[in-house]
Amino acid sequence: DVKVTQSSRYLVKRTGEKVFLECVQDMDHENMFWYRQDPGLGLRLIYFSYDVKMKEKGDIPEGYSVSREKKERFSLILESASTNQTSMYLCASSPFGRESYGYTFGSGTRLTVV
Amino acid sequence: SQKIEQNSEALNIQEGKTATLTCNYTNYSPAYLQWYRQDPGRGPVFLLLIRENEKEKRKERLKVTFDTTLKQSLFHITASQPADSATYLCALYNAGNNRKLIWGLGTSLAVNP
Numbered sequence: 701d702v703k704v705t706q707s708s709r710y711l712v713k714r715t716g717e718k719v720f721l722e723c724v725q726d727m728d729h730e731n732m733f734w735y736r737q738d739p740g741l742g743l744r745l746i747y748f749s750y751d752v753k754m755k756e757k758g759d760i761p762e763g764y765s766v767s768r769e770k771k772e773r774f775s776l777i778l779e780s781a782s783t784n785q786t787s788m789y790l791c792a793s794s795p796f797g798r799e800s801y802g803y804t805f806g807s808g809t810r811l812t813v814v
Numbered sequence: 815s816q817k818i819e820q821n822s823e824a825l826n827i828q829e830g831k832t833a834t835l836t837c838n839y840t841n842y843s844p845a846y847l848q849w850y851r852q853d854p855g856r857g858p859v860f861l862l863l864i865r866e867n868e869k870e871k872r873k874e875r876l877k878v879t880f881d882t883t884l885k886q887s888l889f890h891i892t893a894s895q896p897a898d899s900a901t902y903l904c905a906l907y908n909a910g911n912n913r914k915l916i917w918g919l920g921t922s923l924a925v926n927p
Contacts, residue, residue: 802860
């Protein structure tokens with residue numbers, strides 16, 4: 701069964717901490733995405749990557765960075781966590797040029813910053 | 815401005831009936847539109863894709879229509895079951911938007927036994 705795995709389901713961090721969210725996919729997908737989802741705001745794209753070592757800013761990149769050193773792994777980094785980054789974080793992947801497969805999402809990481 | 819809208823009010827229907835969810839958009843010319851299901855606390859799950867040149871797509875009890883004149887997609891679940899209760903998201907792909915999907919906020923569906 702193909703899947704996207706996010707390293708933690710729940711995470712509690714303190715303000716100012718550096719936070720790493722890991723995402724691994726086993727489908728050999730080229731495209732990977734990081735979203736956050738908040739009530740009333742829906743899914744908002746933070747960063748995405750179309751290839752190893754490539755990254756592009758999404759709609760809300762401020763306060764975040766990403767790393768893609770290997771094709772299967774896409775990491776989201778909160779440089780200095782703040783309370784307004786409390787959210788559900790969702791990683792997704794998709795195959796290049798095969799949009800009929802849609803995005804495959806991970807189960808999400810519910811991050812609370814206190 | 816560019817918008818994608820789904821019914822914000824929850825839809826409650828009786829088991830066995832057909833559920834119809836709406837996705838409207840303005841100022842886009844999407845190459846295709848996707849529908850996802852999301853259960854509470856989980857990531858969305860891809861259901862169907864319909865392209866701009868397709869009027870209708872079916873998959874088991876699911877049917878999606880796409881009217882580029884009305885700028886609307888309808889998502890139907892026939893013979894609905896309580897297990898269909900979830901939030902349903904539509905997302906469109908607009909080639910001029912740097913290959914990103916644009917997401918609606920979703921419509922919550924509750925199927926009552």
